[in-house]
Amino acid sequence: MVNSFPYRLYLVISEEACLHHHFLKVAEQAVKGGVDLVQLREKNTTTEEFQQKAFQLKEILDRYQVPLIINDNLEVAQKVEASGIHVGTSDISPTQIRKTWQDVSCLGYSIEDLKQLDSLESKTADYLGISPVFKTETKTDTIIEWGLSGVAKIRSLTHQPLVAIGHMNAKNAAEVIQAGANCIAVVSAICAAKDPAKAAEQLRNEIEK
Ligand SMILES: Cc1ncc(COP(=O)(O)OP(=O)(O)O)c(N)n1
Ligand SMILES: Cc1ncsc1CCOP(=O)(O)O
Numbered sequence: 001m002v003n004s005f006p007y008r009l010y011l012v013i014s015e016e017a018c019l020h021h022h023f024l025k026v027a028e029q030a031v032k033g034g035v036d037l038v039q040l041r042e043k044n045t046t047t048e049e050f051q052q053k054a055f056q057l058k059e060i061l062d063r064y065q066v067p068l069i070i071n072d073n074l075e076v077a078q079k080v081e082a083s084g085i086h087v088g089t090s091d092i093s094p095t096q097i098r099k100t101w102q103d104v105s106c107l108g109y110s111i112e113d114l115k116q117l118d119s120l121e122s123k124t125a126d127y128l129g130i131s132p133v134f135k136t137e138t139k140t141d142t143i144i145e146w147g148l149s150g151v152a153k154i155r156s157l158t159h160q161p162l163v164a165i166g167h168m169n170a171k172n173a174a175e176v177i178q179a180g181a182n183c184i185a186v187v188s189a190i191c192a193a194k195d196p197a198k199a200a201e202q203l204r205n206e207i208e209k
């Protein structure tokens with residue numbers, strides 16, 4: 001059977017989060033270091049700016065055959081012909097996305113409550129984001145901290161691909177994979193690194209341990 005979610009290291013990037021280099025450089029270096037999926041998450045831009053950045057990022061990612069996922073904005077995702085979109089419980093729903101965008105190939109949905117796992121919305125997604133695993137300064141409007149036990153619990157309840165996000169780094173990546181996550185998603189561990197390629201390589205090594 002073909003693995004429909006082969007990704008292990010997922011970069012969630014915004015221009016604002018990139019402290020030492022331009023975000024396009026960070027993305028390219030991260031891919032060279034081992035990132036195999038990238039989400040553009042611009043929370044404070046106009047749709048026009050978001051779209052422009054997405055086109056620029058996609059041009060780079062296409063060279064490496066790394067899929068681009070767009071955070072929240074279906075219009076931008078379809079316009080730039082991204083591979084997919086990531087949404088949470090306050091966003092357009094996965095079922096609505098599939099109705100509007102029939103050939104979306106990678107649809108992500110955040111899990112913030114165990115009750116969501118049984119829902120049609122979760123089952124409609126291609127992967128579930130465990131959000132957040134640990135408390136993080138990057139996203140503070142969260143309602144839970146799943147921890148390792150939460151990752152293991154979710155793993156015991158679903159066979160869907162699981163992406164762990166929230167304060168993920170090279171020190172905790174291996175144990176989160178061990179607890180049942182398929183893939184690790186990071187913002188700061190790569191975007192705030194002086195050497196994004198090296199940071200990605202270290203994370204990837206931990207994931208593949
Ligand atoms: C891989 C991944 N997982 C979870 C999230 C969080 O999505 P959401 O709950 O919609 O919050 P915002 O990112 O929109 O603030 C994510 N973006 N990516
Ligand atoms: C987008 C998102 N969703 C849940 S936590 C988070 C931010 C993760 O950022 P960091 O990797 O810097 O903790």
Ligand SMILES: [Mg+2]
Nearest residue numbers: 072087088091
């Ligand atoms: Mg969202």
